[in-house]
Amino acid sequence: MTRRLVLAPWTYSFIVALAMWIATTAYSGIGSAGSTLAAALAFGAFSVVIGTGQMLVIAAGSGNIDLSVPSVLTLAAYVSMAVMTGHDGMLVPGLVVALLVGAAAGALNFLAILLLRLPPIIATLAWSFVFQSFAFNLGGEATLKPPALLSAFTVWAPGGIEIMPLCVMGLTAAAVFVLRSTLWGRSLLASGQSEPAARLAGVRVWRVRLIAYAGCGTLAALTGFLLAGFSGGAALNMGDAYLLESIAVVVLGGTSVAGGRANAVGIWGAALFFNLMATMLNTFRIEAGIRLMLTGALIILIIAIVPKPRAA
Amino acid sequence: MSSIAAMSDHATNGTSASGRTATDLLEIRGLAKHFGAVQALRGVDFHLAGGEIVGLVGHNGAGKSTLTNIVSGSIAPTGGRFAFDGREPAIWSPAIAKSSGIRCVYQELSLATNLSAAENIRLMHRSLCGIGWRARARALVVATLDAVFPGHDIDPDRRLADLSIGARQMVEIACAFSQTDSAVRCVILDEPTSALGHEATTQLLAYVRRAAASGLALILITHRLNEIIEVCHRAVVMVDGRVVAEPETAGLTRTALVELMGTIEVPRQAGDRSAAGRQDRIALAHSGRDARDLAIRVAAGEIIGFAGLDGHGQRERLRAMFAAAENTAANGAAFVAGDRGTEGVFALWSIADNLTLRSLPSLSRLGLISLGAARRLAETWSAKLNVKAPSVDTPILSLSGGNQQKVLFARALASDARLIFLDDPMRGVDVGTKQEVYRLLRSEAEAGRSFVWYTTEFEELRNCDRLYVFREGRAVKELAGASIDHASVLEASFGGGDV
The missing domain is CATH 3.40.50.300 (P-loop containing nucleotide triphosphate hydrolases)
Known part of the structure; x- marks a missing residue:
């Protein structure tokens, strides 16, 4: 019995992320290594939160995807900033309202899919316009300022340890636990593999998917809440970057687009990869056009070299 | 040049109902077929003459479909001999079977539902090509439908998906009997009447008789045993991949036919479960x-x-x-x-x-x-x-x-x-x-x-x-x-x- 070393698909993005970190450090000196990683962790944390939500939806079965995450993120940020009006004392109510907005948005997405039999890609895209226009009516072009405490929390790093990314790692651990050890997690992965088989095994498929979409909306809202604190307020275009990124980190992280296989830890590798690559290409002073091209080429390369998990 | 099989003057030899004659169109000896460990046919003898209508009966899995699929070329046998028109073909495929004049009407309809009846008949007949093929295809399908199902109201230009299941079945049957450059010699009808109404069924059975009278050989598979008795000359009863009886249908009763299908009777060994x-x-x-x-x-x-x-x-x-x-x-x-x-x-x-x-x-x-x-x-x-x-x-x-x-x-x-x-x-x-x-x-x-x-x-x-x-x-x-x-x-x- 020869045991060949086979790396799990999701480890590849960690490896590439590490390579980029080393390349950047080699270029700009060892002194910058710590700050490069710190920045990647902080920015990456937002991608991880929104990506974890997207993962739940994608794992729920072939065709399931949430394209409304950027506008849910924006809307939740606007609503919560409007509730808090910059007062630290309103922090908890603001968070709760944000999460409720997200959960409701996710539920609306799924109800459109279920009741109107729309394909998820259409239903969530349509809702995303609605959510975006709510945000526009609520705040207009103005940036709503976050409470000082929220901004302080997102960048809080006692003794150089960043607290917010650490909390997000806790979220990842929770997601791993939910997928492996809870009834809902198992039911989600079963529904994602085969809807008829899951149904015949007693799984209430639509209820499981409703929770997945609501969870995705909630996590998009949480991203919006934190991002508004981090970046100095809610702005209409704050979610734009996260549409493709939320999907890309999930797929690069080892979650199957066909559903039924989810990987929460892998999202971190992919998120770090995206952010470290941006840093690296900035450090090398590569112009924007080339940068985007390299980004695309690298994504294709990683997915191409990852062994396909269909050997069984 | 287009004509309809029943009207063709092909090979009218007027064979009597049974009797192995020198003119058997189809002759099968010891045909065997297994799918992995499953023995679908265990040495089947079968013969069919021009002008003869044979009813194939048996329970699910008795081997009826396997037998007809071998005849139509869609599966290859694993043993036995097969002769068509007096020759043993070296290779046998759906295309060769079709050009030799064998046609099938399947229970699961085999037409393209996104196309019209005229377009479907064009798919079957390569010769309907060139300028004006559409008009000729339409004429052919209408003529055949009129011959088999007089008084039908099927629009040859409507997509089959928009027709009722019964109308689709009628088109499928018409396609099988339609004829252009090569003659139709043998038609296999697999549960053709399951989707047809009473009137269409009567019309089809009458047409089958006329077609046989003009020399066509037909195999009819149906679970409606009365149709077998009414229209066929001979019934071939299959059980577990074997032909167990070949009674003449003259004087045959339904009950007798059912009994023939159940000839292999194993004593019940369920024991004393007292439910x-x-x-x-x-x-x-x-x-x-x-x-x-x-x-x-x-x-x-x-x-x-x-x-x-x-x-x-x-x-x-x-x-x-x-x-x-x-x-x-x-x-x-x-x-x-x-x-x-x-x-x-x-x-x-x-x-x-x-x-x-x-x-x-x-x-x-x-x-x-x-x-x-x-x-x-x-x-x-x-x-x-x-x-x-x-x-x-x-x-x-x-x-x-x-x-x-x-x-x-x-x-x-x-x-x-x-x-x-x-x-x-x-x-x-x-x-x-x-x-x-x-x-x-x-x-x-x-x-x-x-x-x-x-x-x-x-x-x-x-x-x-x-x-x-x-x-x-x-x-x-x-x-x-x-x-x-x-x-x-x-x-x-x-x-x-x-x-």
Whole structure:
């Protein structure tokens, strides 16, 4: 019995992320290594939160995807900033309202899919316009300022340890636990593999998917809440970057687009990869056009070299 | 140049009904075909002369479709001799069969539903090409339809998807009888009347007689035995891949024909399972969809069988009962699917994950699964069903089909459900596994569990206490205990005299 070393698909993005970190450090000196990683962790944390939500939806079965995450993120940020009006004392109510907005948005997405039999890609895209226009009516072009405490929390790093990314790692651990050890997690992965088989095994498929979409909306809202604190307020275009990124980190992280296989830890590798690559290409002073091209080429390369998990 | 087969003056040799003549169009000796371990044909002799109509009858899996598929070239035999028009072809394929004049009308319609009748007939006839093909194709399909089904109102330019199922069947039949450059010599009709109304059926049978009179050879497969007796010269009865009788239809009765199909009678060995004593504890009662559809009741500890020809509503009723039981029965119900690939197996998971899914609710508290208990359950039941794998962590797809099916049985049996539905779960499972599972089912039933079992194999019905026989979407007959035998099941499957 020869045991060949086979790396799990999701480890590849960690490896590439590490390579980029080393390349950047080699270029700009060892002194910058710590700050490069710190920045990647902080920015990456937002991608991880929104990506974890997207993962739940994608794992729920072939065709399931949430394209409304950027506008849910924006809307939740606007609503919560409007509730808090910059007062630290309103922090908890603001968070709760944000999460409720997200959960409701996710539920609306799924109800459109279920009741109107729309394909998820259409239903969530349509809702995303609605959510975006709510945000526009609520705040207009103005940036709503976050409470000082929220901004302080997102960048809080006692003794150089960043607290917010650490909390997000806790979220990842929770997601791993939910997928492996809870009834809902198992039911989600079963529904994602085969809807008829899951149904015949007693799984209430639509209820499981409703929770997945609501969870995705909630996590998009949480991203919006934190991002508004981090970046100095809610702005209409704050979610734009996260549409493709939320999907890309999930797929690069080892979650199957066909559903039924989810990987929460892998999202971190992919998120770090995206952010470290941006840093690296900035450090090398590569112009924007080339940068985007390299980004695309690298994504294709990683997915191409990852062994396909269909050997069984 | 287009004409219709029945009107052609081809080879009218006026062969008498039976009798092996030198002019046999089709001559088959010792034909055998196996699919893996399954022996579909075990040495079949068959002959067919021009001008003859032969009715092919037998229960599901008797080998009728295999035989006709070999004739039409879609599958190759594994043994025996085959001659068409006096020659043994070196190679035989659907294209060669078609150019030799063999046509088939399938039960599952084989036309392109996104095209019109005229366009479909163009697909069959390469010669309908060049400028004006559409007009010629339309003329051909209308002429053939008029000949077979006078007074039909089918628009040859409408997409088939927009036509009724009966009209589609009529187009399919017309396509088979249509003729352009090569002559039609032999037409195989597989359940052609199942989708047709009374009038169209009468028209078709009359046309079949006329076609035979003009020299065409026809094979008719139908479960409506009266049609066989009415129109065919000779019936060929198949049982378990063999031809067991070839009676002339003159003077033949329906009952005699049914008896011929049930010639292999194995004594019932179900033992002394006394289900009658448990009839007081009803696990599920499910009413039919109308007055002619029997209500089905399942008592605790009872094994109920669903019999009848495949596709007569057993599967639909099973699912409806499962859905009802899930909501009403204590601890719900469990389901063992026969279509493993799409309805049973979770392809990305291990044996343990596949086996425990149905039991997870009872192994959880507040939504948290007890992983240790789940693993013990998987190991216990994997051992109990003798699943052959290194460990319960083995991916399910690396198992053989039979072992995958055992895991699906284990999923249902390990659960807390008292009512278990089986949807023909033994297809493609080897004999040894079957015997193991039958024993387990009986001991589970002794312990008070109830089973509702749809099977396409008659032998499996011997494990049942009571049967419901299905015909044309309804449960039409209840058989219990000693009255379960092949003949009564067949009698009920083929219905009373007037079907």
